Every structure is written in structure tokens, then in C-alpha cells.
Amino acid sequence: MTTLLFYKNIVALDREQHKSLKIRPARHMKFAGEATVLPIVVGEFFEIARQCPIAFLRLEDQSLLPVALVGLPGGKNLYLDEKGQWNAPYVPAYVRRYPFVFAETGPDQLTLCIDHDYEGFNEKEGVALFEEGGKPSALVQGALDMLSEYQRQSALTQAFVQRLQAADILIQANANASLSDGRSLSLQGLLVVDDKKFRAIPEGTLKDWFAPGDLGLVYAHLMSMGNLLELLRRQPDPSRGARGSVH
DSSP: OOSSOSOSSEEEOOTTTTTTOEEOOOOOOGGGTTOSEEEOOGGGHHHHHTTSOEEEEEOTTSOEEEEEEOSOTTSOOTTBOTTSOBOSSOOOHHHHTTTEEEEEEETTEEEEEEETTOTTEESSSSEESBOTTSOBOHHHHHHHHHHHHHHHHHHHHHHHHHHHHHHTOEEEOOOEEEETTSOEEEOOSOEEEOHHHHHTOOHHHHHHHHTTTHHHHHHHHHHHGGGHHHHHHTSOOTTTTOOEEEO
8 A cells, every 4th residue: 555545646846837826616526546555643543533444554664654544445435425525523633734745855855745647637717826925825824734734644653553562552453343134354464462461561661651642542442343334324325224233
């Protein structure tokens, strides 16, 4: 999995090149329709935990990425309805930031970029990205503010997952959900916190985790696994609504 989903044609936002560019209000989120896992940051763990499972994905460089599970393996995003509208209370920040994104263009240097292929961009209707004189519009400033906060949260997230790795409490997922109509889901290829290892963490480590809020994040993750059944129920099926269990 790449950590840069959705984006097809990333270009730096330029006050001259894009001085006439406008963006229409988003009518749907179909761009996220193929995503079954979405990267998340620690600041949204509690909101995410209320509606879908949270797990951890190991990347090629061996770093960890917390993800929200929004679909079944090889399937579609089950948190979008037929019109491409998000059908849960909270929309992950990774989705909300699109089509804007930061790109590293030098040491400690970030540049605001856009997905130029996003269907909302045009030069005829919508909100202008730049005002007269090349000043960023309020919309662009809002995107900068959101991405800056996302960047800050990403740094906190990396610190959190590094502490999880150091404590050696993550294991390969072994969670299953099933409905009485025969539908089932087995979590594979992802990591989760092992409850037994978590309860055996030394007292000193627990104290270190208290101030940054790590304990609450771990509990949010563990409680979120109860949403496996909800994820399965969202899979279209003639017999949906059947009662089931998580084990």
C-alpha cells in the first residue's frame, strides 16, 4: 500500500501558473471509493474508534502506519454510499485534505501541492485559489492551516508508533467477525496491540506513556476492534441485518 492514496497528478500550487484556477464545492468523495484502509493520525483516534476498526500497517521501510479499516480486503470503501457520500459521522482527515497535500521539496521545507486531475478544478466556476495580486484565497489558507496541523499530528503519530514498537506489544492480527447469514471476515496482514503484552508493560513505561496520552490511544484502538462486525454488516448482502457475533 502507498501512503499517498487518491492522488494522480501532483503539482506544486503556483500563483502564476494557477492564477485563474478555481475549485467547485465537492459533490462527492468517489475518489476514495477504492480505498479499504486509510492512514490516520493520533488526533482522530477517538472519533475513528467509534465507527470503524483501527489497526497498524508495516510499511516497506519497516515503519508503522495506523490505519482505519473502511473496507474488506480486495473490496470497496464501505463508508461511501452509492452517491459517493460519506455515510458515517466522522470523515478522516486524510480524506478531507484532498485534493491538497504537502510535498517535501527540501530540508525542513514543505510545498503546497494539488492533484491537478481532481474533477473540481476548472477556470470557470467555483472558488478562486488566488486573489488579485497573487495572494492565496481564504480557501487556500484554510488548506495550508489544515495541512500544517496534519503534519504536526503526523509527527506525534510517528512518535507514538515508535513507542509501541519499542515496547514490543504488537502482534499479527488474529481477529474474526461473522454474521449468521454466512458472511465472515478475517483480519490478516495487519498488526494489533496484544492485550496480554499490554497488561504486562512495566510500570515505568506506563508512566512515560501517560503524559503524551498513549494509554488512551491504545484503549481506543483495542475498543475499535469491536467495529469489525459493523464493517462486515456494511458489505452489501440480500440478508443484511442478520444478527452476528465478533470473536
